[in-house]
Amino acid sequence: MNENEQNGPRPKRRYKKPAVQSIGLRAEEAVLGNCKGANTKGPNSPGNNCRPIGYCVTQSS
Protein backbone atom coordinates (compact mmCIF):
# COMPACT_ATOMS: atom_id res chain seq x y z
CA MET A 1 0.00 0.00 0.00
CA ASN A 2 1.51 3.26 -0.98
CA GLU A 3 1.39 6.52 0.96
CA ASN A 4 -1.43 8.02 -1.11
CA GLU A 5 -3.69 5.08 -0.49
CA GLN A 6 -2.98 5.28 3.25
CA ASN A 7 -3.84 8.96 3.51
CA GLY A 8 -6.69 8.94 1.05
CA PRO A 9 -6.93 10.97 -2.13
CA ARG A 10 -5.66 14.53 -1.92
CA PRO A 11 -8.31 17.22 -2.32
CA LYS A 12 -8.05 18.81 -5.73
CA ARG A 13 -6.76 22.35 -5.76
CA ARG A 14 -9.28 24.72 -7.13
CA TYR A 15 -8.38 25.92 -10.58
CA LYS A 16 -7.30 29.51 -10.70
CA LYS A 17 -7.29 31.15 -14.07
CA PRO A 18 -3.87 32.61 -14.89
CA ALA A 19 -3.82 36.37 -14.89
CA VAL A 20 -1.29 38.85 -16.18
CA GLN A 21 -0.04 41.29 -13.59
CA SER A 22 1.73 44.40 -14.81
CA ILE A 23 4.71 45.78 -12.92
CA GLY A 24 5.61 49.29 -14.00
CA LEU A 25 9.13 50.16 -15.10
CA ARG A 26 10.28 53.77 -15.28
CA ALA A 27 12.48 53.64 -18.33
CA GLU A 28 14.00 57.09 -17.77
CA GLU A 29 15.33 55.90 -14.40
CA ALA A 30 16.24 52.37 -15.41
CA VAL A 31 18.58 53.26 -18.27
CA LEU A 32 20.72 55.76 -16.31
CA GLY A 33 19.92 58.41 -18.85
CA ASN A 34 20.16 61.26 -16.37
CA CYS A 35 22.64 62.84 -14.00
CA LYS A 36 22.64 61.61 -10.44
CA GLY A 37 22.06 64.90 -8.67
CA ALA A 38 22.42 68.64 -8.68
CA ASN A 39 25.53 68.50 -6.50
CA THR A 40 27.34 66.03 -8.71
CA LYS A 41 31.06 66.65 -8.90
CA GLY A 42 33.11 66.51 -12.06
CA PRO A 43 32.28 67.78 -15.52
CA ASN A 44 28.62 67.96 -14.60
CA SER A 45 29.08 70.51 -11.90
CA PRO A 46 29.17 74.19 -12.77
CA GLY A 47 32.40 75.88 -11.87
CA ASN A 48 34.12 72.68 -10.92
CA ASN A 49 36.25 71.28 -13.69
CA CYS A 50 34.25 72.16 -16.74
CA ARG A 51 32.67 75.25 -18.09
CA PRO A 52 29.82 76.46 -15.95
CA ILE A 53 27.04 75.27 -18.17
CA GLY A 54 25.15 72.99 -15.84
CA TYR A 55 23.89 70.77 -18.61
CA CYS A 56 22.25 68.34 -16.27
CA VAL A 57 18.69 69.43 -16.82
CA THR A 58 17.09 66.19 -15.73
CA GLN A 59 18.13 64.35 -12.64
CA SER A 60 17.68 60.81 -11.61
CA SER A 61 16.69 60.07 -8.05
Added chain:
Amino acid sequence: MEMRLKIGETKIELVSAAADLKMGVQGAEERFLDAGGDVDVSLRVAWGDLRGPAAGEQVFDAGSLWQLYRDDTDYLFRFTSSHLGPLPYKECRFSADFNHGEVLLNRDYLNGDKPIYPLEHPVDELLIVNLLAQGHGVVVHACGVEDSDGRGYLFVGESKAGKSTTARLWDKAGGARILSDDRIIVRLQEGRLWIYGTPWHSDGGYAISARASLDHIYFLKHGKENSIQRLSNAEAVARLMACSFLPFYSPAGLDFSLAFFQRVIKTIPAEQLRFVPDERAVEFIRGQQCG
Protein backbone atom coordinates in the same frame (compact mmCIF):
# COMPACT_ATOMS: atom_id res chain seq x y z
CA MET B 1 49.03 59.41 -12.54
CA GLU B 2 46.89 56.63 -11.11
CA MET B 3 43.62 56.45 -9.22
CA ARG B 4 41.97 53.39 -7.69
CA LEU B 5 38.41 52.85 -6.59
CA LYS B 6 36.64 49.94 -4.98
CA ILE B 7 32.86 49.74 -5.41
CA GLY B 8 31.02 46.64 -4.21
CA GLU B 9 34.22 44.54 -4.19
CA THR B 10 35.07 45.62 -7.75
CA LYS B 11 38.49 47.25 -7.93
CA ILE B 12 38.99 49.77 -10.71
CA GLU B 13 42.28 51.31 -11.74
CA LEU B 14 42.49 54.50 -13.79
CA VAL B 15 45.75 55.55 -15.38
CA SER B 16 46.12 58.98 -16.95
CA ALA B 17 48.07 58.97 -20.18
CA ALA B 18 48.58 62.74 -20.28
CA ALA B 19 50.65 64.89 -17.94
CA ASP B 20 48.10 67.69 -18.12
CA LEU B 21 45.15 65.42 -17.30
CA LYS B 22 44.83 65.46 -13.55
CA MET B 23 42.40 63.06 -11.94
CA GLY B 24 40.56 63.49 -8.68
CA VAL B 25 37.31 62.88 -6.87
CA GLN B 26 35.19 64.88 -4.49
CA GLY B 27 32.23 64.04 -2.32
CA ALA B 28 30.95 60.52 -1.88
CA GLU B 29 33.37 59.01 -4.40
CA GLU B 30 36.24 59.89 -2.03
CA ARG B 31 34.98 57.23 0.37
CA PHE B 32 35.43 54.64 -2.37
CA LEU B 33 39.08 55.38 -3.14
CA ASP B 34 41.22 52.29 -2.72
CA ALA B 35 44.88 51.50 -2.12
CA GLY B 36 47.07 49.16 -4.15
CA GLY B 37 46.70 45.47 -4.89
CA ASP B 38 45.06 43.49 -7.65
CA VAL B 39 42.48 45.17 -9.86
CA ASP B 40 39.42 43.87 -11.69
CA VAL B 41 39.19 46.69 -14.21
CA SER B 42 42.05 48.62 -15.78
CA LEU B 43 41.24 51.81 -17.66
CA ARG B 44 43.43 54.25 -19.56
CA VAL B 45 42.36 57.90 -19.49
CA ALA B 46 43.37 60.38 -22.18
CA TRP B 47 42.32 63.42 -24.13
CA GLY B 48 40.69 62.40 -27.37
CA ASP B 49 39.50 63.75 -30.67
CA LEU B 50 35.80 62.96 -30.62
CA ARG B 51 34.81 64.84 -33.76
CA GLY B 52 34.31 61.75 -35.93
CA PRO B 53 31.34 59.39 -35.90
CA ALA B 54 31.29 56.55 -33.41
CA ALA B 55 32.78 53.27 -34.50
CA GLY B 56 30.48 50.28 -34.80
CA GLU B 57 26.74 49.82 -34.79
CA GLN B 58 24.46 51.64 -32.36
CA VAL B 59 22.81 49.08 -30.10
CA PHE B 60 21.18 51.29 -27.47
CA ASP B 61 20.07 54.89 -27.06
CA ALA B 62 19.54 56.04 -23.48
CA GLY B 63 18.18 59.40 -24.55
CA SER B 64 19.94 62.73 -24.38
CA LEU B 65 22.96 61.68 -22.33
CA TRP B 66 24.49 58.56 -23.86
CA GLN B 67 24.39 56.03 -26.65
CA LEU B 68 26.00 52.60 -26.86
CA TYR B 69 27.76 51.22 -29.91
CA ARG B 70 29.22 47.79 -30.52
CA ASP B 71 31.98 46.78 -32.89
CA ASP B 72 33.52 43.35 -33.34
CA THR B 73 35.10 43.25 -29.91
CA ASP B 74 34.25 46.25 -27.77
CA TYR B 75 31.44 48.29 -26.23
CA LEU B 76 31.61 52.02 -26.93
CA PHE B 77 29.66 54.52 -24.82
CA ARG B 78 29.38 58.09 -26.08
CA PHE B 79 28.20 60.89 -23.83
CA THR B 80 26.78 64.06 -25.32
CA SER B 81 25.06 67.15 -23.98
CA SER B 82 23.34 69.79 -26.04
CA HIS B 83 24.33 72.28 -23.35
CA LEU B 84 28.02 71.59 -23.97
CA GLY B 85 27.87 71.36 -27.73
CA PRO B 86 27.21 68.94 -30.55
CA LEU B 87 30.24 66.74 -29.97
CA PRO B 88 30.58 64.04 -27.33
CA TYR B 89 32.26 65.24 -24.15
CA LYS B 90 33.37 61.72 -23.31
CA GLU B 91 33.80 58.33 -24.96
CA CYS B 92 34.39 55.07 -23.11
CA ARG B 93 35.57 51.94 -24.87
CA PHE B 94 35.34 48.71 -22.90
CA SER B 95 36.37 45.17 -23.75
CA ALA B 96 33.52 42.65 -23.97
CA ASP B 97 34.20 41.49 -20.40
CA PHE B 98 34.48 45.11 -19.19
CA ASN B 99 37.84 44.35 -17.55
CA HIS B 100 39.80 46.74 -19.76
CA GLY B 101 39.08 49.95 -21.51
CA GLU B 102 39.80 53.55 -22.34
CA VAL B 103 38.14 56.80 -21.38
CA LEU B 104 38.62 59.64 -23.85
CA LEU B 105 37.77 63.17 -22.73
CA ASN B 106 37.01 66.10 -25.00
CA ARG B 107 39.49 68.80 -24.07
CA ASP B 108 37.37 71.50 -25.70
CA TYR B 109 34.60 70.92 -23.17
CA LEU B 110 36.69 70.34 -20.07
CA ASN B 111 39.00 72.49 -18.05
CA GLY B 112 42.18 70.54 -17.53
CA ASP B 113 43.44 72.85 -14.80
CA LYS B 114 41.33 71.14 -12.18
CA PRO B 115 41.17 67.42 -11.34
CA ILE B 116 38.70 65.44 -13.39
CA TYR B 117 36.85 62.31 -12.33
CA PRO B 118 36.85 60.32 -15.59
CA LEU B 119 34.12 57.97 -14.38
CA GLU B 120 31.73 60.73 -13.41
CA HIS B 121 28.19 59.42 -13.12
CA PRO B 122 26.67 57.70 -14.99
CA VAL B 123 29.92 56.16 -16.33
CA ASP B 124 30.92 54.55 -13.04
CA GLU B 125 27.48 53.06 -12.53
CA LEU B 126 27.24 51.83 -16.14
CA LEU B 127 30.61 50.13 -15.73
CA ILE B 128 29.57 48.43 -12.49
CA VAL B 129 26.17 47.40 -13.92
CA ASN B 130 27.85 45.70 -16.85
CA LEU B 131 30.53 44.04 -14.75
CA LEU B 132 28.02 42.67 -12.27
CA ALA B 133 25.91 41.30 -15.14
CA GLN B 134 28.81 38.98 -16.02
CA GLY B 135 27.58 36.71 -13.23
CA HIS B 136 28.17 38.60 -10.01
CA GLY B 137 25.15 40.67 -9.00
CA VAL B 138 22.87 43.61 -9.69
CA VAL B 139 22.57 47.31 -8.80
CA VAL B 140 19.17 47.88 -7.20
CA HIS B 141 17.24 51.13 -6.73
CA ALA B 142 17.11 50.80 -2.99
CA CYS B 143 18.13 52.03 0.41
CA GLY B 144 20.30 49.59 2.35
CA VAL B 145 20.46 49.45 6.13
CA GLU B 146 22.44 47.32 8.56
CA ASP B 147 20.81 47.27 11.98
CA SER B 148 22.70 47.02 15.25
CA ASP B 149 22.07 43.26 15.41
CA GLY B 150 23.81 42.81 12.03
CA ARG B 151 20.64 42.23 10.04
CA GLY B 152 20.68 43.81 6.61
CA TYR B 153 17.56 45.27 5.05
CA LEU B 154 16.96 46.24 1.45
CA PHE B 155 14.22 48.87 1.00
CA VAL B 156 13.41 48.83 -2.71
CA GLY B 157 11.50 51.49 -4.62
CA GLU B 158 11.49 53.82 -7.55
CA SER B 159 11.81 57.60 -7.14
CA LYS B 160 9.59 59.10 -4.43
CA ALA B 161 8.83 55.68 -2.94
CA GLY B 162 10.49 56.65 0.36
CA LYS B 163 14.11 55.49 0.17
CA SER B 164 15.64 58.75 1.42
CA THR B 165 12.95 59.07 4.09
CA THR B 166 13.67 55.53 5.22
CA ALA B 167 17.40 56.25 5.43
CA ARG B 168 16.79 59.32 7.58
CA LEU B 169 14.40 57.48 9.88
CA TRP B 170 16.87 54.65 10.51
CA ASP B 171 19.72 57.11 10.98
CA LYS B 172 17.70 59.11 13.49
CA ALA B 173 16.60 55.96 15.34
CA GLY B 174 20.25 55.19 16.10
CA GLY B 175 22.23 51.97 16.09
CA ALA B 176 21.88 51.36 12.37
CA ARG B 177 24.33 51.90 9.55
CA ILE B 178 23.02 53.33 6.27
CA LEU B 179 24.89 51.88 3.28
CA SER B 180 23.11 54.06 0.72
CA ASP B 181 19.86 55.95 0.39
CA ASP B 182 19.46 55.29 -3.33
CA ARG B 183 21.62 52.59 -4.94
CA ILE B 184 22.63 49.24 -3.49
CA ILE B 185 24.71 46.50 -5.04
CA VAL B 186 23.41 43.01 -4.29
CA ARG B 187 25.88 40.24 -4.92
CA LEU B 188 26.71 36.71 -3.94
CA GLN B 189 30.02 36.30 -2.15
CA GLU B 190 31.26 33.29 -0.22
CA GLY B 191 27.92 31.56 -0.76
CA ARG B 192 25.95 34.38 0.91
CA LEU B 193 23.98 37.34 -0.36
CA TRP B 194 25.38 40.74 0.57
CA ILE B 195 24.29 44.33 0.11
CA TYR B 196 26.94 46.97 -0.60
CA GLY B 197 26.89 50.73 -0.35
CA THR B 198 27.62 52.75 -3.49
CA PRO B 199 28.69 56.35 -4.21
CA TRP B 200 25.40 57.07 -6.01
CA HIS B 201 23.42 58.59 -3.20
CA SER B 202 20.29 60.68 -3.06
CA ASP B 203 19.47 63.90 -1.20
CA GLY B 204 20.51 62.49 2.16
CA GLY B 205 24.07 61.88 1.01
CA TYR B 206 24.19 58.40 2.55
CA ALA B 207 26.96 56.50 0.80
CA ILE B 208 29.53 54.31 2.51
CA SER B 209 31.94 51.69 1.26
CA ALA B 210 30.73 48.81 3.39
CA ARG B 211 28.60 45.70 3.16
CA ALA B 212 26.01 43.87 5.23
CA SER B 213 24.31 40.52 4.92
CA LEU B 214 20.98 40.59 3.09
CA ASP B 215 18.30 39.32 5.45
CA HIS B 216 15.03 40.90 4.33
CA ILE B 217 13.63 42.77 1.34
CA TYR B 218 10.88 45.36 1.62
CA PHE B 219 9.24 47.05 -1.38
CA LEU B 220 8.43 50.56 -0.21
CA LYS B 221 5.07 52.24 -0.49
CA HIS B 222 3.73 55.21 1.43
CA GLY B 223 0.71 54.31 3.56
CA LYS B 224 -1.60 55.52 6.26
CA GLU B 225 -0.31 52.90 8.67
CA ASN B 226 2.61 50.52 8.90
CA SER B 227 1.80 47.15 7.42
CA ILE B 228 3.38 44.40 5.39
CA GLN B 229 1.97 42.24 2.66
CA ARG B 230 3.55 39.02 1.48
CA LEU B 231 4.22 38.87 -2.27
CA SER B 232 4.33 35.88 -4.55
CA ASN B 233 7.80 34.92 -5.70
CA ALA B 234 6.93 35.91 -9.26
CA GLU B 235 5.78 39.37 -8.23
CA ALA B 236 8.80 39.92 -6.01
CA VAL B 237 11.19 38.97 -8.83
CA ALA B 238 9.31 41.22 -11.27
CA ARG B 239 9.46 44.13 -8.85
CA LEU B 240 13.18 43.66 -8.34
CA MET B 241 13.72 43.63 -12.10
CA ALA B 242 11.68 46.83 -12.47
CA CYS B 243 13.66 48.58 -9.71
CA SER B 244 17.12 47.63 -10.90
CA PHE B 245 19.68 49.00 -13.31
CA LEU B 246 20.13 46.37 -15.96
CA PRO B 247 22.04 46.08 -19.26
CA PHE B 248 18.92 46.09 -21.43
CA TYR B 249 21.10 45.68 -24.53
CA SER B 250 22.58 42.39 -23.30
CA PRO B 251 20.41 39.25 -23.49
CA ALA B 252 22.98 37.32 -21.47
CA GLY B 253 23.06 40.05 -18.83
CA LEU B 254 19.27 40.08 -18.56
CA ASP B 255 19.17 36.28 -18.34
CA PHE B 256 21.68 36.35 -15.52
CA SER B 257 19.84 39.14 -13.67
CA LEU B 258 16.53 37.29 -13.82
CA ALA B 259 18.10 34.04 -12.59
CA PHE B 260 19.96 35.96 -9.87
CA PHE B 261 16.76 37.55 -8.55
CA GLN B 262 14.97 34.19 -8.64
CA ARG B 263 17.71 32.86 -6.40
CA VAL B 264 17.49 35.92 -4.12
CA ILE B 265 13.73 35.56 -3.69
CA LYS B 266 13.99 31.85 -2.98
CA THR B 267 16.41 32.64 -0.18
CA ILE B 268 15.36 36.00 1.27
CA PRO B 269 11.87 36.98 2.54
CA ALA B 270 10.34 39.77 0.46
CA GLU B 271 7.28 41.80 1.34
CA GLN B 272 5.57 45.02 0.45
CA LEU B 273 5.94 47.57 3.22
CA ARG B 274 3.39 50.35 3.57
CA PHE B 275 4.81 52.86 6.01
CA VAL B 276 4.16 56.17 7.68
CA PRO B 277 7.17 58.48 7.61
CA ASP B 278 8.01 58.63 11.30
CA GLU B 279 9.95 56.64 13.88
CA ARG B 280 7.18 54.06 14.16
CA ALA B 281 8.23 52.64 10.79
CA VAL B 282 11.61 51.62 12.26
CA GLU B 283 9.99 50.19 15.37
CA PHE B 284 7.58 48.28 13.15
CA ILE B 285 10.37 46.61 11.19
CA ARG B 286 12.35 45.79 14.31
CA GLY B 287 9.20 44.36 15.85
CA GLN B 288 8.64 42.17 12.81
CA GLN B 289 12.08 40.64 13.24
CA CYS B 290 11.49 39.93 16.94
CA GLY B 291 8.03 38.50 16.32
